[in-house]
Amino acid sequence: MTTGAPPPATTPAAGLVAVPGRPPAPFHAAARVTFPRLLHCEWTKLITLRSTVWTALTTVVVTLGFGLLVAAVTVDTWEGDGGTTEPVLNTHVGLYVAQVAVGVLGVLFISGEYSTGMIRTSLVLAPRRLWMLSAKAAVLGAVTFALGLVTSLLTFLVCQEILDDVGIGASLTDPGVARAVFGAAFFVMSVALLGLGLGTLLRSTGGAIATLLGLLFVAPVVLAFLREPLPDGWMALASLTPDGAAASLMLLDAESDLLSPLAAFLDLLAWNVLALGTGALALVQRDA
Amino acid sequence: MIEAYGLTKLFGRRVAVDDLTFTVRPGVVTGFLGPNGAGKSTTMRMAVGLDHPTMGGVTINGVVYEDLPAPICEVGVLLEARAIHTGRTGYQHLLVAARSHGIPRRRVDEVIGLVGLDRVAGQRAGTYSLGMAQRLGLAAALLGDPGVLILDEPVNGLDPAGIRWIRDLLRALAAEGRTVFVSSHLLSEMALTAGHLVVIGRGRLIADTSVDEFVRAAAGEEVVRVRSPRAHELADLLRGQGGRVTVTGTDTFDVSGLTCAQVGDAACAAGLAVHGLGGQATSLEDAFVGLTRGAVEFAPDRPVASPGGPAGPAPPAPAPARTGQPAVPPAAPDDSAWRPPDGAGWARMPASADDVLDSHGEGQR
Numbered sequence: 001m002t003t004g005a006p007p008p009a010t011t012p013a014a015g016l017v018a019v020p021g022r023p024p025a026p027f028h029a030a031a032r033v034t035f036p037r038l039l040h041c042e043w044t045k046l047i048t049l050r051s052t053v054w055t056a057l058t059t060v061v062v063t064l065g066f067g068l069l070v071a072a073v074t075v076d077t078w079e080g081d082g083g084t085t086e087p088v089l090n091t092h093v094g095l096y097v098a099q100v101a102v103g104v105l106g107v108l109f110i111s112g113e114y115s116t117g118m119i120r121t122s123l124v125l126a127p128r129r130l131w132m133l134s135a136k137a138a139v140l141g142a143v144t145f146a147l148g149l150v151t152s153l154l155t156f157l158v159c160q161e162i163l164d165d166v167g168i169g170a171s172l173t174d175p176g177v178a179r180a181v182f183g184a185a186f187f188v189m190s191v192a193l194l195g196l197g198l199g200t201l202l203r204s205t206g207g208a209i210a211t212l213l214g215l216l217f218v219a220p221v222v223l224a225f226l227r228e229p230l231p232d233g234w235m236a237l238a239s240l241t242p243d244g245a246a247a248s249l250m251l252l253d254a255e256s257d258l259l260s261p262l263a264a265f266l267d268l269l270a271w272n273v274l275a276l277g278t279g280a281l282a283l284v285q286r287d288a
Numbered sequence: 289m290i291e292a293y294g295l296t297k298l299f300g301r302r303v304a305v306d307d308l309t310f311t312v313r314p315g316v317v318t319g320f321l322g323p324n325g326a327g328k329s330t331t332m333r334m335a336v337g338l339d340h341p342t343m344g345g346v347t348i349n350g351v352v353y354e355d356l357p358a359p360i361c362e363v364g365v366l367l368e369a370r371a372i373h374t375g376r377t378g379y380q381h382l383l384v385a386a387r388s389h390g391i392p393r394r395r396v397d398e399v400i401g402l403v404g405l406d407r408v409a410g411q412r413a414g415t416y417s418l419g420m421a422q423r424l425g426l427a428a429a430l431l432g433d434p435g436v437l438i439l440d441e442p443v444n445g446l447d448p449a450g451i452r453w454i455r456d457l458l459r460a461l462a463a464e465g466r467t468v469f470v471s472s473h474l475l476s477e478m479a480l481t482a483g484h485l486v487v488i489g490r491g492r493l494i495a496d497t498s499v500d501e502f503v504r505a506a507a508g509e510e511v512v513r514v515r516s517p518r519a520h521e522l523a524d525l526l527r528g529q530g531g532r533v534t535v536t537g538t539d540t541f542d543v544s545g546l547t548c549a550q551v552g553d554a555a556c557a558a559g560l561a562v563h564g565l566g567g568q569a570t571s572l573e574d575a576f577v578g579l580t581r582g583a584v585e586f587a588p589d590r591p592v593a594s595p596g597g598p599a600g601p602a603p604p605a606p607a608p609a610r611t612g613q614p615a616v617p618p619a620a621p622d623d624s625a626w627r628p629p630d631g632a633g634w635a636r637m638p639a640s641a642d643d644v645l646d647s648h649g650e651g652q653r
Contacts, residue, residue, distance in 0.1 A: 025433040031389045032358040041388035048380040049373070118373035120338055121381075121428065124365050125388040127337040127354040287339040 038126055038135035046109065046139055055105040059098040059188070060151050066094030067155040071162040078166040087170035088180035089250040091159035092152065095184060096243070099191045102144055103212045106195025109140055111205040123288050133200060133280050140196055141189050148188025152181045176252045179261055183249025190242060190268040191216070197275025201282050216243055240267055289314060289467055290335060290436060294344030297330050297491075304330045306491035307344070312469045312484075314435070317462045319482030319499070320471040321576070327491035328471040329368050332440050336365050348436055358389055364429030368440035368471075370421050374414030378405055378424045381413055385428050399427040404453075418445030426454075436467040443477060455481045475576040479503060487576075512543045512551050515564030522560045529554060540564075 046052050070091055110133075113119040126132040156177075160169035170177050194215070198208040223238040238244050239258045248264035259267060290312035297305040305327040312318045322328050333339040335346040337353040345352060348363050356362045372381055382396045400409045403423040408416065413424060422445050429437060439458075443451045458481055462468045472478050478485060478499070485502050487495040495502060516522045516539060523533045523541050531546040543551055548567040555562045 025395070027390075027392055027395060028358070028361050028433065031361045031391055031432065033388055034390070037388055037390050041384055044380070044384050044387050045373075045376075048376050048384070050375060112373060112375070116373045116375075117369050117371045120367055120369070120371040121385065123338055124336050124371075125360060125385055127356070127359055285340075287333070 033126060033128075033131075035131060035135065038131055039139055041125065042132075042135045042139040043143075046143060049108075049112070051108055051112075052105065052143075055101045056147050058101040059147055060154065062098045062101070063092065063094035063151045064155050064158065066097065067091040067159045068162070071159040074168075075162055075165050078168070080166070086250075086252060087160060087163060087168070088156060088177060088184070088252065089247060091155055091163075092184050092250055094155070095151075095187065095246070098151070099188070099216060099243075099246075100213070102147070102188050103191045103195040103216065104209055105144070106140060106192035106197075107199040107205060107208040107212060109136060109196055109199065111199040111203060111208055114199075114203040115205055119288055129283050130280060133276070133283055137193060137196060137276055140192055144192035145185055145189040148185030149182070151188065152184035156181050170252075174252075176261075180250045180252060183246070183261065183265070186265065187242070187246040187249060187268065190272055193272045194242065194275045197272065197277075197279040200279030201275070215241065220244060239264075242268060242271055245271075289349055290346065290438070290469055291350075292331065292335070292344070292346045295331060295334060295341055295346060296343040297327070297334060297339060298342045304491050305334070305341075308488065308491070308493055309344075310486050310493060310496050312467055312486070314467040315462060315465055316483035317458050317468045317470060317481055318484040318486060319478035320469055320486050320488070321475060321478055322471075322473065322488040322494075324473055326473075326488050328473075328488065329440055330491075331488070332365075332367065332438050332469075332471060335438055336363065338367075358432065360385065360389055360428075360434060361391075361432035362434055362436060364432060364434040364437045364439075366422075366425040366429040366437075366439040366442055368444065370425070372413045372416075372421060372424060375412060377410050377412055378416070378420075378427075379409040381424060382427060382431060385431055389432060391431060395431060395433075399430050402430060403427040419447060419450055422446055423450075434466070437461060437469065439468070439470045441471055441473075443472070451477075510544070510547065510567050512546060512548050513540070513564065513566045514543060514551060514555075514562065515540045516555070516560060516562050518560045522555055522558070522562070525554055525558055525560070526551060 070093055074090070110119075113122055122132055123129060126135070156172070160171070163169040172178055172181065191212075195208065195212050198211050199205070202208045202211065219241045220238050220243055223241065227238075236259075239248060245259060245264040245267040248259040249261055249268075251258065258264075292308050292310050295305055295308040296303070308327075308331060320328050320331070330339060331346075334341050335348065335353065336359075348356065351362075353359060353363065376384070379396065379400065382399065383393070385391075386393065386396050400406055403426050405420065405423050405427060408420060413421065416424065422442060426439070426442060429439065437458075442458075443454050446454060455477075458468050458470060462483070470478075470482065482499050485495060485497055485499050486493070487497075487502070497505075513536075514522065519535075519539045519541055523535065523543075526543050526546060527533055529546065529550070531543040531551070534542045534544075536542055546554075548565060552562065552565055555565075
């Protein structure tokens, strides 16, 4: 605002007679809360916030940018020794950064309502709280999956063009590549839903983001330190973290201490169910 | 029609609402009155399913809020605290609400016009003054054209013109046969707006009566103001004669239960000098404070003296309205327990241009 104060609200003292009288307005006949309408409502909430646009842009730009960098460096230093390069995982290294943006989007989608008081409006509109949260999760999930897919496809296609210069580009039809690209999109969606679940559970933006970052970044590091003292079976723990599962989804040559793609998919699903489930439980039981 | 039956809410061991049973009927504005922290907001939040009652419940037109198929077309809700995402414009806020119920867009434009927000509907709600936010909340409450309205301190933050506007709007809505349930901590405001009163203190029902009856009962007793250099002795003397004494200063006190003549005669007979003596009919606010004194959550250490000398029956007296308010903001878990006394400003019934400008000035952040 450059002009300072917003103009004062006008006072239509005479306007009050314009209140539509009883019997009620004609739109009452069709007015009722339905799940599709709640989806529409949550969609409207999501697209009317600037943070959504910024998060989407950040995700695409960061992922593509890091992908280009990796592809360029790979081509530059390529010595033609025929080793594998993991065309999806390596070019998607930017997701490691972009996941923060997506996770914060998920957290803010509900914690922003708690911090501003909007949650009271939301629950007055949709007093069946599980419906409200389900609609939120469905809309956020669909939007972030689409975002993830666009990001992943774009990054993959552009980077493979560059890698083709030295003949190591992969194609979507190569074995496992389509799975890896879709896996990246699924991971993006999972991080957003994880954020939504944590935001619902903890209500506070700061607390939920801290927890999410702890899970994404700190947990793998701590588990890596524990590799030495712990027996072999425990080493798999690191691969169960969201980032571990994401790597498993995007790897083309499976490594022995990582999950299979299917197990990684189920693992991410389990994280989402856990976060959203506990969040839903808290939402239903607590006073808003 | 709103019906509360045995409504009880505990926050830990603190009883916020204690076995409330009352009915709010259509066709008349019902004031929901009580000191800060009396449980008004909690009761209203329970009515719309935001808080879960510990015991008892509330129905709206015979149905629990959660079970209404189109809640906002049945009940319009304005809660005391802001319930608006600051990142959305006023228009977008209403659009979100409309889409959840399949309410057409033109109804959004309609309510924006109705509350006079046309000029700022495209601005983000974070830039709104308290008054504008209240208008937006009211627009959201009216969006579904509901037959029942639950409004928590709707005049809070409005300028004098806005207050009159709300008062007329609420009366008009009730006249159309709607149920209008409005909370306030100021009896003077409710005496002007409401036809019926539900009064609570510390979560308990104190009165459920028409405003006229309440005012008649409340305005009955005379209070005698006394100023005397030997106030202590005189007060003791009057206590002995059945007076109820409230000390208001080192040499002043109020007596109720005795007439002016009785006090003067007693002082004369005892040879005690009296420097000031005056009768004053209990104002509405005094009556309200007296009625809810035992039920005030955060009372100041001693009563605040009303300024001004003896006066005829002149409700509403402004200053005592503050008596029920805390001297300092207490650290209360219930946010309804303390609000900045901005709402108290309009108890003065300001009508000067300066006051109006002040009210608008709060938007200039």
